[in-house]
Amino acid sequence: MEVIILPSSKEIGALAADTIEDLVHNLPRAVLGLATGSSPLPIYDELARRHDESGLSFTQVHGFALDEYVGLPAGHPESYREVIRREFTNRVDVAPENVHGPDGTATDIAAACLAYEEAIKAAGGVDLQILGVGTNGHIGFNEPGSSLASRTRIKTLADQTRQDNARFFDNIDQVPHHVVTQGLGTIMDARHVVLVAYGAGKAQAVRDFVEGPVSASCPASVLQFHPHATILIDEAAAAKLTGAASYRHAYANKPAWQGL
Template identity: 85%
Template structure:
């Protein structure tokens, strides 16, 4: 796991966008795993800027969302399929038919979970997965206690997660209790994981998954087992890391040719 500490969310977005741009220029039909929430927004803003100002081409790229609420009607403003379109894919030239999300509105949720796994496999797997981390250590919607080998499935949201996400709705009671999410095993199949986090509110979770034991109690800790996991955080999110000086030294002396 590589931990990179930068001054602000703007630098987080730029570094993560560098990695995605390098991938897309090297592999125009790259498959990118798309996350929602506040953490990825600086990445999407920077990629949209590079598309508009520098002609970065996403026309052959495919995108797969991490998760989706269960029970929101199709086209709901806060459904993650709509959020991803609004925040990223509609701002670049990704073909609409190449943007995929798990179906949380179907009556056959179990079938939808398997269909999503099959769609990811048919696309050749995910080249780069964008991740955020919840205050309780979840990635995707894999709440504490999730199986480290889990695949795409239905999950019940922890109450803390519902409270954290209530800011996107008018009232807490509008936040669904259930989601369809890629499992931890599904996420770990991606060839490169890029997790971003900023703000003091994420400091405990960052400390726990970077430097704590690998445990289902902190689902993001499974990144310690991935051969290519990049964690990009700001100073506030890094404030509880005992190894912060070592992480800074390693990044400051990293060969330029190595990339992320």
């Protein structure tokens, strides 16, 4: 796990976008894992800017969303399929048929989850997975207590997560109680994971998953076992890390050819 501390979300978005741009240039048919929420927005903004200003193309790229609410009708503005389109894929030249998401409207949720796993495999697996982290340490919607080997499935949201997400709805009563999410085992299959976190509100979660024990009580801690996990955080999110000085030193002296 590589921890990189940068001054702000703008620098984090630019560094993550550099990595994605290099990937797409070298592998035009790259498969991206797409997260929602506020954390990935600086990445999507920067990629959209590069598409508009320098012609960065995503025509052959496939994207797979991490998760989806259960019960929101197709086209609902807060469904994650719509959020991904609005915040990223409609701003670049990704083919609409290449954008995939879990089906939260399926009659048979279990079958839809299996089908989603198969779709990811059929595409060749995720080359780079973008992640945020919840205040309780969840990634995707793998809440505390999730199996570290879990696959795509239905989950019940924790009260804290529903409260955190209520800002996207008129009130908390509109936030669904259930979601379909890629599992921790599914996320761990990605060849490269890039997790971004900003602000003091994420500092404890960052401390827990970077420097705490690997435990289902902090789902993001499973990334300690990932062979290529990059953690991009700002100064506020890094405030509780005991090893912050070491992380800064390692990054400052990293060989330029190594990239992320």
